[in-house]
Amino acid sequence: MTRHIPMLDLNPQREALWTQLQTAVERVMISGQFVLGEEVSGFEQEAATYLGVKHAVGLNSGTDALVIALRALGIGRGDEVITSPFSFFATAESISTVGAKPIFVDIDPQTFNLDGSLIEKAVTKKTKAIMPVHLFGLPADMTTIMKVAKEYGLKVIEDAAQSFGASYQTEDTTCLLRGKQTGSIGDVGAFSFYPTKNLGAYGDAGLLTTDDDAIAEEARKLRNHGSVQRYHNETLGYNSRLDGMQAAVLRVKLPHLDSWNKSRFEVAKHYSGLLKDLPGITTPLLHDSHVFHQYTIRIAKGKRDEVQRGLKEKGISTIVYYPFSQDQLPVYKGQYGDFPESHMLAKEVLSLPIWPELEPIAQSIIAQTLRELLNAV
Ligand SMILES: Cc1ncc(COP(=O)(O)O)c(C=O)c1O
Numbered sequence: 001m002t003r004h005i006p007m008l009d010l011n012p013q014r015e016a017l018w019t020q021l022q023t024a025v026e027r028v029m030i031s032g033q034f035v036l037g038e039e040v041s042g043f044e045q046e047a048a049t050y051l052g053v054k055h056a057v058g059l060n061s062g063t064d065a066l067v068i069a070l071r072a073l074g075i076g077r078g079d080e081v082i083t084s085p086f087s088f089f090a091t092a093e094s095i096s097t098v099g100a101k102p103i104f105v106d107i108d109p110q111t112f113n114l115d116g117s118l119i120e121k122a123v124t125k126k127t128k129a130i131m132p133v134h135l136f137g138l139p140a141d142m143t144t145i146m147k148v149a150k151e152y153g154l155k156v157i158e159d160a161a162q163s164f165g166a167s168y169q170t171e172d173t174t175c176l177l178r179g180k181q182t183g184s185i186g187d188v189g190a191f192s193f194y195p196t197k198n199l200g201a202y203g204d205a206g207l208l209t210t211d212d213d214a215i216a217e218e219a220r221k222l223r224n225h226g227s228v229q230r231y232h233n234e235t236l237g238y239n240s241r242l243d244g245m246q247a248a249v250l251r252v253k254l255p256h257l258d259s260w261n262k263s264r265f266e267v268a269k270h271y272s273g274l275l276k277d278l279p280g281i282t283t284p285l286l287h288d289s290h291v292f293h294q295y296t297i298r299i300a301k302g303k304r305d306e307v308q309r310g311l312k313e314k315g316i317s318t319i320v321y322y323p324f325s326q327d328q329l330p331v332y333k334g335q336y337g338d339f340p341e342s343h344m345l346a347k348e349v350l351s352l353p354i355w356p357e358l359e360p361i362a363q364s365i366i367a368q369t370l371r372e373l374l375n376a377v
Helices: 011-031 038-051 062-072 090-097 116-122 142-152 213-222 244-275 304-313 340-348 360-376
Strands: 055-059 080-083 101-104 127-131 155-159 188-192 206-210 295-299 349-352
Touching: 011 038, 011 244, 038 055, 038 206, 038 244, 055 062, 055 213, 062 090, 062 155, 062 188, 062 206, 062 213, 080 090, 090 101, 090 127, 116 142, 127 142, 142 155, 206 213, 244 295, 244 360, 295 340, 304 349, 304 360, 340 349
Parallel strands: 080 101, 080 127, 127 155, 155 188
Antiparallel strands: 055 206, 188 206, 295 349
16 A cells, blocks of 8 residues: 655644643633733743744734735835745735735745845835745845845845744854844744644734834734724724634744754755755755755756656655746736746746654655656656
8 A cells, every 4th residue: 555645744743742732722712812812922922032033923824924014114005025936925915915016036046035146136216125035944145135125225024934943044154143033134024823834823823023112013003903902993904913722822832843943954854865866856955044844856857747746646745836936926927027047946846745753764755756756757
């Protein structure tokens, strides 16, 4: 019988923490504080301490964290925000949602993140911010991004949806950003706790981080229909309050995150060893700062889709993150120029199963199946 290997298995995590999770959820049910309340402020404090920021604001989702970050910074109609074309749609969508225009800058083919050397050329009089994405758990080139932002007076909103726990590392030993957590470097950080994330809730949840008191206050207001005091609504906001059960679950999981991220790195290292001599495959950068939300290989020469089908037939799940560059999606189609690296990536990427407890034996099966398929297609 063929063994089925899923993309992600959350069962080991749940089994290991079952008693604590049960106790945490029961505590919320008994407290009656289902939306915001003590669990949420407890989680906000613990997350802020972990990330090294002054404020953490619990929200409904990572998407809301991006939208509320833009709103809190006063970005809207007529403004431009520089971002990566190679990301989940929420990145560009958040910019368009507030009425601003996403300005895509091509990615670095090695890191899959914004190519730092192209950012400055994209700055215009309308540019208000840069929104880098730390894609798949690898921090973007924040040294360059912060330098350009400072030079042109731009805000930086980090889309850290996939990178909770990744700290910025660079070879430059004098760089002051070294060791800082993603989401704590720019003006605002936006995190997602969608269940599949490295730190995942049991539903939708998100977080906005900042060191700025005024931005934090505005974000708290926006998440609650534009009000600080009940029924004294001052502005148009959202219903984007983090709920108590998700916060309680996240409080149980947060202390384990570093060890899970370390295990993900070991899984990635093992994959790269197994795949290193496979022709036509490029393995991802094994950078110290990577928390491997995804382990994403490139398969060249138009073979990706056939290889994926072959893996599926052998019971191995994989996902194409992402089959389109954001500029190629219907909302933006025909409005932008070419982004050759991002477009090429969309044709070549394939994310393999990864989770902290993924066994080496399963990885060997995946690597061996890939080898056979590449020889055959
Ligand atoms: C890069 C990126 N940005 C934003 C989001 C949006 O987060 P959420 O699903 O919590 O709204 C995601 C979620 O997958 C993401 O991967």
